[in-house]
Amino acid sequence: MPRPARSDQQIKDMRQRLCEAAYELYKAEGYEAVSFRRLAAHLGISHTLPYSYFDNRDELFAAVRLDCYQRFLMAIRGGDPTQLGPVARLYALARVILNYAMENPADYRLMFAMHQPPLARYPELLAIRQAAFDYLVAIVQQGVDAGLIKGEARTVMHMAWAAAHGLMTLHAAGQLVHGHTMDELIEPMLQAIIGPLFGNEPEHQS
Amino acid sequence: MPRPARSDQQIKDMRQRLCEAAYELYKAEGYEAVSFRRLAAHLGISHTLPYSYFDNRDELFAAVRLDCYQRFLMAIRGGDPTQLGPVARLYALARVILNYAMENPADYRLMFAMHQPPLARYPELLAIRQAAFDYLVAIVQQGVDAGLIKGEARTVMHMAWAAAHGLMTLHAAGQLVHGHTMDELIEPMLQAIIGPLFGNEPEHQS
DNA sequence: TGACTAAGTTTAACGTTGTTAAATTAACAC
DNA sequence: GTGTTAATTTAACAACGTTAAACTTAGTCA
Numbered sequence: 172m173p174r175p176a177r178s179d180q181q182i183k184d185m186r187q188r189l190c191e192a193a194y195e196l197y198k199a200e201g202y203e204a205v206s207f208r209r210l211a212a213h214l215g216i217s218h219t220l221p222y223s224y225f226d227n228r229d230e231l232f233a234a235v236r237l238d239c240y241q242r243f244l245m246a247i248r249g250g251d252p253t254q255l256g257p258v259a260r261l262y263a264l265a266r267v268i269l270n271y272a273m274e275n276p277a278d279y280r281l282m283f284a285m286h287q288p289p290l291a292r293y294p295e296l297l298a299i300r301q302a303a304f305d306y307l308v309a310i311v312q313q314g315v316d317a318g319l320i321k322g323e324a325r326t327v328m329h330m331a332w333a334a335a336h337g338l339m340t341l342h343a344a345g346q347l348v349h350g351h352t353m354d355e356l357i358e359p360m361l362q363a364i365i366g367p368l369f370g371n372e373p374e375h376q377s
Numbered sequence: 378m379p380r381p382a383r384s385d386q387q388i389k390d391m392r393q394r395l396c397e398a399a400y401e402l403y404k405a406e407g408y409e410a411v412s413f414r415r416l417a418a419h420l421g422i423s424h425t426l427p428y429s430y431f432d433n434r435d436e437l438f439a440a441v442r443l444d445c446y447q448r449f450l451m452a453i454r455g456g457d458p459t460q461l462g463p464v465a466r467l468y469a470l471a472r473v474i475l476n477y478a479m480e481n482p483a484d485y486r487l488m489f490a491m492h493q494p495p496l497a498r499y500p501e502l503l504a505i506r507q508a509a510f511d512y513l514v515a516i517v518q519q520g521v522d523a524g525l526i527k528g529e530a531r532t533v534m535h536m537a538w539a540a541a542h543g544l545m546t547l548h549a550a551g552q553l554v555h556g557h558t559m560d561e562l563i564e565p566m567l568q569a570i571i572g573p574l575f576g577n578e579p580e581h582q583s
Numbered sequence: 584t585g586a587c588t589a590a591g592t593t594t595a596a597c598g599t600t601g602t603t604a605a606a607t608t609a610a611c612a613c
Numbered sequence: 614g615t616g617t618t619a620a621t622t623t624a625a626c627a628a629c630g631t632t633a634a635a636c637t638t639a640g641t642c643a
Contacts, residue, residue: 209628219592219594222630222632283550300552329562330565333566336546337544345497346496366573412599412600413600414600414601425602426622428603
């Protein structure tokens with residue numbers, strides 16, 4: 172058996188290099204600008220070599236999106252004040268998430284853009300989204316159990332997620348109707364939308 | 378001066394034909410599938426003729442989007458029970474809008490998709506969006522004036538819009554986390570999110 | 584050592600796209 | 614008809630995604 176196959180590490184490295192190059196190019200010049208040929212040129216390899224590492228362009232972007240989700244999930248976990256009560260935690264996490272979206276609009280667009288191959292085709296993407304969602308649902312459930320939050324945890328979380336998602340999406344797409352910046356909107360949003368869902372009086376320690 | 382320029386009507390007609398063909402193709406095969414060349418082939422014209430009617434592909438899609446917005450705005454105006462009080466009207470309009478998004482996900486994607494040329498480049502799109510938004514703000518303002526709704530009308534409307542938009546976006550992108558259908562979510566959504574903003578007790582006549 | 588073999592990589596090629604420039608067609612004034 | 618000019622088509626270029634064939638390379642084994 173001559174010439175051993177590339178080691179897993181080599182494959183992983185090249186995939187990583189392609190992902191990073193794609194991510195940078197995407198942030199710099201947008202989705203359309205990212206082509207295998209440009210990535211290959213940038214990495215100094217043949218324009219068809221990427222096909223040895225990703226089936227096609229969609230698969231490459233799925234990997235880039237997975238990286239985005241991982242960073243997103245890390246930001247959520249890292250910004251979770253676990254020592255606080257569930258309602259205060261949810262408020263804090265809402266701020267973390269909204270801030271993350273504001274500071275990384277390109278990431279947010281990539282994670283949640285429409286006009287993309289159906290998510291159902293990428294189980295690993297579904298899984299990590301589900302993980303992020305479940306992480307939050309678990310906290311809501313604690314609030315429900317403690318009598319601080321009314322309703323079924325998953326439904327409540329869905330509502331809150333949709334509300335936050337709407338705001339972030341409008342922001343990331345530059346579609347906020349004039350007259351408000353995100354900064355002006357985040358606090359009212361938390362009070363008006365997240366607030367009623369999670370209990371109007373957060374035990375916050377500002 | 379030989380051979381008169383195309384009449385305004387002729388130009389409008391051809392633009393309309395191109396828009397309609399693009400819209401149908403978009404709905405049938407998605408955004409990427411819509412090319413000038415395919416549209417031209419479908420209309421039996423040369424593949425460069427569309428450039429005489431639209432500067433480029435983005436401009437064509439801006440026109441298609443404008444049509445979408447107009448239908449959307451008509452649905453809102455047509456579904457507005459103007460004889461009712463402001464809170465009941467807003468509830469009804471929220472249902473109209475959510476239903477419209479559910480029944481026309483492709484339209485919704487087109488109107489609000491990220492990964493599109495910045496809206497700021499298309500003043501007519503901004504204008505019609507603003508018109509739709511202002512239409513709703515005016516009703517909220519009536520509620521505020523009548524003491525039925527608390528807060529500044531534009532801000533309240535922004536919140537409600539973001540909430541509804543989040544739900545619709547997730548639906549249109551097929552990104553609703555498992556376990557809920559839109560039908561199951563719309564009523565809780567209205568109660569949980571729109572409700573507190575517009576006054577928890579709508580004067581509804583179901 | 585050197586031929587064999589299969590993985591890794593590149594080159595060639597096809598069909599498609601957006602877009603521009605040149606060539607052609609068509610309609611009206613004279 | 615002839616000339617002029619808008620309308621349209623044809624030709625062309627560069628870039629893209631993708632597949633197939635050619636080539637390179639690094640091991641095994643005689």
